[in-house]
Amino acid sequence: MSSASSAESDEDGSGQSTESTGSGESTESGDERLTLVEAVCDGLYTEMSADDRVVVLGEDVGKNGGVFRATEGLYEAFGDDRVVDTPLAESGIVGTGIGLALSGMRPVAEIQFMGFSYPAFDQLVSHAARFRSRSHGAYTVPMVVRMPYGGGIRAPEHHSESKEAFFAHEPGLKVVAPSTPSDAKGLLTAAIRDPDPVVFLEPKLIYRAFREAVPTGSYEVPLSDAAIRREGSDVTVYAWGAMTRPALIAADNVADEYGVDVELVDLRTLSPLDVETIVDSFEKTGRAVIVHEGPKTGGLGAEVAATIQERAVLYQEAPIKRVTGFDAPVPLHSLEDFYLPQAVRIQDGILETVAF
Amino acid sequence: MSSASSAESDEDGSGQSTESTGSGESTESGDERLTLVEAVCDGLYTEMSADDRVVVLGEDVGKNGGVFRATEGLYEAFGDDRVVDTPLAESGIVGTGIGLALSGMRPVAEIQFMGFSYPAFDQLVSHAARFRSRSHGAYTVPMVVRMPYGGGIRAPEHHSESKEAFFAHEPGLKVVAPSTPSDAKGLLTAAIRDPDPVVFLEPKLIYRAFREAVPTGSYEVPLSDAAIRREGSDVTVYAWGAMTRPALIAADNVADEYGVDVELVDLRTLSPLDVETIVDSFEKTGRAVIVHEGPKTGGLGAEVAATIQERAVLYQEAPIKRVTGFDAPVPLHSLEDFYLPQAVRIQDGILETVAF
Amino acid sequence: MSTQEDVDASKANELARTDDEPIRILDADGNVLPNASVPDLSAEELRSMYEDIALARRFDERAISLQRQGRIATYAPMTGQEGAQVATGYALEERDWLFPTYREHAAKYVHGMSLESLLKPLRGHRDGYAIPDDVNVLPEYIPIATQLPQAVGMAWGHQLQGRVEEAVLCHFGDGATSEGDFHEGLNFAGVFDVPAVFVCNNNQWAISVPRERQTASETLAQKAQAYGIEGVRVDGLDPLATYEVTRAALRKAKEPTDGERRPTLIEAVQYRYGAHTTADDPSVYREDDEGDAWREKDPLERLRNYLYSEGILDDERDGEITERVETKIDDAIAAAESAESDPDSLFEHVYDEPPARLREQREELNALREKYGDDAFSEVLE
Amino acid sequence: MSTQEDVDASKANELARTDDEPIRILDADGNVLPNASVPDLSAEELRSMYEDIALARRFDERAISLQRQGRIATYAPMTGQEGAQVATGYALEERDWLFPTYREHAAKYVHGMSLESLLKPLRGHRDGYAIPDDVNVLPEYIPIATQLPQAVGMAWGHQLQGRVEEAVLCHFGDGATSEGDFHEGLNFAGVFDVPAVFVCNNNQWAISVPRERQTASETLAQKAQAYGIEGVRVDGLDPLATYEVTRAALRKAKEPTDGERRPTLIEAVQYRYGAHTTADDPSVYREDDEGDAWREKDPLERLRNYLYSEGILDDERDGEITERVETKIDDAIAAAESAESDPDSLFEHVYDEPPARLREQREELNALREKYGDDAFSEVLE
Ligand SMILES: Cc1ncc(C[n+]2csc(CCOP(=O)(O)OP(=O)(O)O)c2C)c(N)n1
């Protein structure tokens, strides 16, 4: 299932509110113009208000309100029992998060940057992911682990990771990466309410890139559906998180300049994949370009490509193209523009694919 | 580049020695009939004898000779300075291994089972993999991290992991998975001599499954070449490690029973992939079945499939099939036969693919 | 298993202050040491504790034999350590939570798991780690030390919910103290002052690595200082001392007095009489007679002697216990061996709702099973 | 930077035994404390140490200003901590190895890195972490505490190679003590008794988390007990005491006397005067006047006062130093700003030999650069 919605929005936050792009429905009326990071914070606030089992924990999430201000005001609103500054220890954060979940809480753990999630990898893949299965349903881990991910903000080394593929390969985890403020809030709400552990990846490049109308109150965007951000018939571009924006720019460009009609699928939830929407779109266009920031080899793009050709090879009219980070570490920031998939690379990939 | 070699061998170790299947060349003449685990041990012994920078470290690798006896006799031969029982701490093992490499040693670290490598994940991906790149070549980490992997031995929980995809997604690491004793020794030798960090995955299911003639003395099997284990023209099966054996059984079966001619490509080195051999074979057969133990979603099979269709879509005659572990944790051992790709599943996949 | 009597917490705490020599109540022959006083347990409770230790010892023998016959997979024996397992279990109230490792069979049993359930994972049963609703035991932990942060998190959760009366007791070995998770867990425990007790079953070996090589720290209890919490060493072969110390630690976790902190690290000094697991051969790395001195302090013998001398146990009752133990184990083996695993169940409980892809995979496997029969899946691969 | 004089190791070790109060040589005004004796450094060395601390402080001001102008990216200031950085650096011999974090700019400089090289990573230069062959400094560590096991490994390697004269000095913060890698690293250090010195720059804060919340341990030095190694607290705002303690620890690492163990954990008690980084606003989480008491013990002032009182420094020389420092920094900035990164270089040094696939990707990017021009890659994405 997927819903077509416009990803167009008001870049500088000064203009009129456009319609909400979230596919969920709000329980209260009205909406606010929020950035993505504000929408995350609003989502946390809303769920914490509604459910006192929800606790936020992590490094600097309390008094400081998070290094990106994603938890701003929560400490003041809910106190230090529910918004908890932890010691500097990621395995400890995720490990105690698991224990909190086992005790009946609904922990939302923050890992400060995805590049610092690896010390917690064991707790995530060996435990959070498997508790339900290994205990045959006796124990479950309804936990969210939030982490800003991705490049493009001139950050220091290890601050630009996009390794969603690591988490998507582990059965039992769900992986989410919103690309709009309203999705961020709705997906986060769904993640917190989800009975299973969710790795919630926040595209920090667009934390403050634009504002969008976000419903006040509580609503869910389900963790099962990709979104079609632009309908088209010539080629499908698959992207998520921060990459939906250059993908959209590229799509608009090739429409304007070459009359190529791009369909843009924003995966939103990376695990489990919305195979139906992915394949349906491909069956329509017969051509695909997959965009992601992480290294090409073994990236999630490989899974999308493999899935498409498994199920829709007879529709295929060109090789499935991957426009991705290279198989090299993200360089220090002077070169990150050349590492990340820019609109120019995506556009070139689209043109190559339609020309095949 | 790839060389055709027979994977046939003497299952019970009682019969005549067949020819060596290693593609490397030995510096000494003669060979011995070894199991895969013995070949690993022989490889370690040979390199430690030749190069006193080589040290072995890990849990129980010393006096005990390793829980699988892969380091048996090394402690007695080289002493406790070079065969080192460490405290029980994987991040410590890999982290100090990195430091040993930085100091000019050639550490070979053992992680007791792949399922226990995750606490060391950060040291592997954030450091071992990136030292050369981040220091612009000033520092390098010539380290091997050995780990038994895979299922099928009725082991307890967490002892049957096949998550090669995690490591293959990290630029800067090499990943190797031998399927024969002579390859095990030759690839291990090449790994130890390699100037970059290598994750060396040992298929414990076939540690003692069969003996094979293994050259004595020192030789390398290069970390760049897949091996064609069986030549064929109808369909290519891609496998590695323990899965090459059921793949071969399935290939022989479909040849006998259905006259289907399978080419079997044993990837051997999983990162970097030998794209040339992979694609060449596909261009010959136009059909592919990829076999691995790890979960399907995001497994290395996705990368192989994506790569094939990127480069050889015009040769493609059927969807590329993946016969893999399911997207569920490996179950406790009473059901692992149903989780792992057995010959029957591979055979069915082959038939489905040729019938398309 | 819970006992209702109050123990004199302050007394045990006083014992607990001793740092170097492990706390002991019984001498090697089962006599009460001068100045020591025995815990406030009824004759019945003491006999029951003894019976459970005897059961654990016999279970070990039977399990090792089952493994040799190929009827169960790799087994981690507990002989020499049953005293500590049973005693810590007796110190728990039913509502307390237990985090066991692969070796704490008896601790699990004493805290409410059936004997049969101990055997099911060893037979690789799909629901081997299922836990009944009313039993506060976690599935056993194999990845070393990973349970510590989780135990801390649960205790922290209880505290947040005002449920400090549900304390958490977390087991681990001497080797586990080297892992990062030991450190991160205990540090969180100290910072958040959670109602938890950490029992390090120092059995002197982590597979082939002796305690002295595991760390240069003189004792494992002293590692508590790094976390600002209390560390105690107890003779883990002395069930009464272990009971007393654990009981006091649990009480402190629930109701610390002024200046006290909730968490305690208990180092229960023990010895692994046998192999690490049935896949291990200790003669490769340790002297056969190393265990002799430890065996002289054997927990089963020691408690038996004490109970005999107190008139709580006699040959007749001991005989009855031996028989009862045998029957219980026979029944458990029979039940465990009759349980089957449905291949289809491997797809269950991965998520609350199975994703489409998993449903497809399930259908795929079932179609193949239908087509080829289940036997086709167990053809030997090697 | 190395000084050749011997220090009286046993004396410093004696100082080192004091556990609670940090070791101090100078009082807040720069007077030598009763019973303390100053390290055996020549007037020239002391002046040079002072100059480097002054340089560090000025570098900090300039770097913060550069960041505000958008000429460098996020910067982690060291004001308040330069004394400890420079002093520990002076304690090193040239052949010793330094493992710095993102904050140890001055420590790197003192151990041989150019000022220019400190700025290059901040400008995101591709070879920002390249290290000259003859400089024994590791690229800075951003993932917290990961350097500890690596430093231990290098020291262990030196020991195996009979190179114990190349000791390893490893920096990290108070927050780092909570990470598993701190624990695993120090535990290995104890077990393998490696020639390494661990300097915990306890600046009281880990971003917004105060030292008391990081751990319930009373001091960070006492964590050494968990590893059977020595822990020492020193006043990190006292360059002479820090020098002396570090020097003694390095000597012990290289030549322990009977019963001594090589590794030492030094807790250098300091204060982060400024923000965590230029991206941080400490007024959100700490009182502005919290630093006042610490600033009264300022390392630069304190050393200046001492040098004045000893006649080693006077206004004229101090003025020269100020000028020289400014010139050095001006030159470094100019050099760093003139350096360019070649986009093609992002493919370099991933492996010794680039795999085929990486070569292809390189060609792919270069073809696109050719086709569209480099400017097309810096179009704003947001
Ligand atoms: C993270 C991890 N690393 C390695 C292993 C393999 N392993 C299983 S038990 C064991 C030794 C554990 O020693 P200890 O903590 O003393 O417990 P004991 O077995 O003696 O009860 C090891 C290394 C594991 N299970 N988990």
Ligand SMILES: Cc1ncc(C[n+]2csc(CCOP(=O)(O)OP(=O)(O)O)c2C)c(N)n1
């Ligand atoms: C593994 C990891 N987790 C989180 C971070 C983000 N981070 C950067 S600095 C810092 C605080 C470090 O505090 P401390 O160790 O006291 O050093 P200081 O910055 O005070 O010098 C944090 C949490 C990181 N760099 N690495």
Ligand SMILES: [Mg+2]
């Ligand atoms: Mg042990």
Ligand SMILES: [Mg+2]
């Ligand atoms: Mg700090």
